[in-house]
Amino acid sequence: MVAGDLDGRIFDxxxxxxxxxFMVIILVPLWNxxxxxxSSGRALAEGGFIFWPKEFSLENxxxxxxxxxxxxxxxxxxxxxxxxxxxxxFFCAMIGYGLSKQYIRGRKLYVAMGVxxxxxxxxxxxxxxLIKSLGLLNTFWVYIIPALFSYYDVVILMNFFRNVPDxxxxxxxxxxxxxxxxxxxxxxxxxMPAMATIALFNGVGQWxxxxxxxxxxxNQALYPLxxxxxxxxxxxxxxxxxxIGGSVVIETTTKGVQLATIVITTLPIVAMYPxxxxxxxxxxxxxxxxx
Amino acid sequence: MGQRFKExxxxxxxxxxxxxxxxxxxxxxxxxxxxPIYGLTIAFKxxxxxxxxxxxxxVGLDNFRIIMSDEYFWDAVINTLGISxxxxxxxxxxxxxxxxxxxxxxxxxxxxxxxxISYLPHFLSWIVLGxxxxxxxxxxxxxxxxxxxxxxxxxxANILLDAGKYWWIATLSDIxxxxxxxxxxxxxxxxxIDPTYYxxxxxxxxxxxxxxxxxxxxxxxxxxxxNLILTVSGLLGSNLDQTLVLMNSQNREKAEVINSYVYxxxxxxxxxxxxxxxxxxxxxxxxxxxxxxxxxxxxLNDNQSVL
Numbered sequence: 001m002v003a004g005d006l007d008g009r010i011f012d013x014x015x016x017x018x019x020x021x022f023m024v025i026i027l028v029p030l031w032n033x034x035x036x037x038x039s040s041g042r043a044l045a046e047g048g049f050i051f052w053p054k055e056f057s058l059e060n061x062x063x064x065x066x067x068x069x070x071x072x073x074x075x076x077x078x079x080x081x082x083x084x085x086x087x088x089x090f091f092c093a094m095i096g097y098g099l100s101k102q103y104i105r106g107r108k109l110y111v112a113m114g115v116x117x118x119x120x121x122x123x124x125x126x127x128x129x130l131i132k133s134l135g136l137l138n139t140f141w142v143y144i145i146p147a148l149f150s151y152y153d154v155v156i157l158m159n160f161f162r163n164v165p166d167x168x169x170x171x172x173x174x175x176x177x178x179x180x181x182x183x184x185x186x187x188x189x190x191x192m193p194a195m196a197t198i199a200l201f202n203g204v205g206q207w208x209x210x211x212x213x214x215x216x217x218x219n220q221a222l223y224p225l226x227x228x229x230x231x232x233x234x235x236x237x238x239x240x241x242x243x244i245g246g247s248v249v250i251e252t253t254t255k256g257v258q259l260a261t262i263v264i265t266t267l268p269i270v271a272m273y274p275x276x277x278x279x280x281x282x283x284x285x286x287x288x289x290x291x
Numbered sequence: 292m293g294q295r296f297k298e299x300x301x302x303x304x305x306x307x308x309x310x311x312x313x314x315x316x317x318x319x320x321x322x323x324x325x326x327p328i329y330g331l332t333i334a335f336k337x338x339x340x341x342x343x344x345x346x347x348x349x350v351g352l353d354n355f356r357i358i359m360s361d362e363y364f365w366d367a368v369i370n371t372l373g374i375s376x377x378x379x380x381x382x383x384x385x386x387x388x389x390x391x392x393x394x395x396x397x398x399x400x401x402x403x404x405x406x407x408i409s410y411l412p413h414f415l416s417w418i419v420l421g422x423x424x425x426x427x428x429x430x431x432x433x434x435x436x437x438x439x440x441x442x443x444x445x446x447x448a449n450i451l452l453d454a455g456k457y458w459w460i461a462t463l464s465d466i467x468x469x470x471x472x473x474x475x476x477x478x479x480x481x482x483x484i485d486p487t488y489y490x491x492x493x494x495x496x497x498x499x500x501x502x503x504x505x506x507x508x509x510x511x512x513x514x515x516x517x518n519l520i521l522t523v524s525g526l527l528g529s530n531l532d533q534t535l536v537l538m539n540s541q542n543r544e545k546a547e548v549i550n551s552y553v554y555x556x557x558x559x560x561x562x563x564x565x566x567x568x569x570x571x572x573x574x575x576x577x578x579x580x581x582x583x584x585x586x587x588x589x590x591l592n593d594n595q596s597v598l
Contacts, residue, residue, distance in 0.1 A: 011499040015392050019405050026408055026467070032433045033423050047431025047447075056560070077556070095316035098309050105302045110313055113320050119578075122327025123570035125557045129344070130327050149319045179308040208416035210532060214557065226418045230536065233422050237539055253427065262422045269414050276414070277407065
């Protein structure tokens with residue numbers, strides 16, 4: 001018994017130390033980005049610091065905020081995330097509600113169509129040609145319309161709606177309410193937790209999405225933060241290639257701007273993180289144990 | 292037929308209100324999912340910018356024949372497989388080990404802290420993480436500073452410019468980002484294991500390692516198999532965002548993967564038919580991998596299919 005205890009204590013200690021190392025591996029690089037973003041360009045070029053900024057300075061942030069195109073990108077990101085999430089959740093909820101009714105005509109066909117979309121797609125080029133022929137290239141709507149629907153989310157909402165007691169619907173029907181009325185006034189308010197989960201996942205996706213812009217948008221006025229950041233990264237990469245062995249001044253200024261943009265791009269996600277955390281685990285579970 | 296169709300129409304009209312909720316979804320799927328699937332036919336055509344989908348001439352398997360002798364394509368295949376197998380070999384096991392370690396923690400607050408922090412990187416986009424990696428690996432960045440101060444290197448070097456190390460950078464950065472997130476499902480499954488198994492094992496004098504080996508792991512067999520099937524079927528579709536942000540002129544030969552090759556051929560060089568053919572080939576191989584992985588794991592799981 002005592003031997004077993006000792007064995008257990010060694011196990012616990014080793015376990016804690018290893019997980020502690022894991023925490024350091026995640027936190028130190030993130031912390032390093034934050035302190036680097038608030039260091040002066042000269043300190044960034046020289047290096048020599050890991051945990052504390054060598055020359056504290058907000059010049060990088062000033063440079064970012066003085067660049068009006070970054071402000072514009074921030075607005076695009078906010079607008080596409082906000083509008084995208086609301087329309088996506090409503091669209092999926094509407095379809096999920098319809099499909100949650102077993103009696104609906106054509107249900108089998110609709111479900112089969114939906115399941116096929118989970119496994120097959122046309123891929124990059126046929127989708128690009130479609131978006132092009134629909135006239136969505138270089139419009140704000142390319143962020144919203146193709147992202148309206150996801151059969152995964154439909155399934156999650158459908159299962160949620162199914163668990164709402166039938167009696168609620170029946171009594172409303174007796175009072176003369178139509179399907180739309182029941183959906184909007186009874187089911188939507190009752191399904192807020194499920195919809196919040198989907199909204200948060202979808203919101204992170206919209207905020208982080210960069211391929212949509214890369215593929216379909218060339219108009220700089222429609223660039224979200226992620227694309228703006230990508231441009232800054234590519235620019236600084238080419239500069240540093242050209243500057244190998246040469247002057248490093250330009251490189252470090254862009255590097256500082258790059259770091260400050262990284263922090264600003266990530267801030268909204270980190271600010272939402274406490275909220276996210278509450279919902280995402282339940283969301284993962286609903287997503288995993290469907291059917 | 293006439294009778295049944297009439298019935299359908301009457302029912303449909305009667306259900307019009309609820310049907311009106313489903314109809315937009317059906318229209319969406321036809322336009323945004325099924326038209327592109329039909330669009331895959333351009334892989335068998337010679338599509339140029341002046342053509343429409345229907346006017347482009349059929350060329351049969353010509354595009355696929357060219358793929359076979361395209362050395363850049365095969366380089367991309369080798370890189371995709373190399374990176375994917377590293378990700379599979381290391382990245383698949385780490386979340387399992389991590390989940391067990393977190394599960395074995397008995398301090399509530401430290402456990403919560405570990406979970407919160409380990410999920411965090413998942414929420415960073417690849418563009419943000421790419422930017423961070425470029426900073427960490429730059430000659431005056433964190434990585435070189437650490438190695439210098441530990442005395443492991445004498446001169447800083449940017450390993451992102453070193454093609455030979457790219458596979459490892461791609462793999463390890465992916466693990467850094469997703470390992471914690473990967474534990475969620477495993478932790479949920481472990482929470483359902485009957486605690487009396489552990490009590491019985493303790494009375495029999497089983498060590499903690501022994502308990503993990505004989506109780507925890509067997510209970511996770513089904514979910515691990517399911518995850519393995521999904522990972523294997525996605526083997527050829529390695530991360531496009533990651534590649535686009537980390538690839539540069541110095542590491543291109545080792546960084547180009549099939550997805551980025553499709554992007555380059557199609558979107559930047561405008562060879563739509565060829566790029567679609569590459570994409571279609573990859574999808575077909577992925578479906579084959581999915582079926583194969585499913586039948587292998589079915590054998591391992593006493594003929595119970597996990598899919």
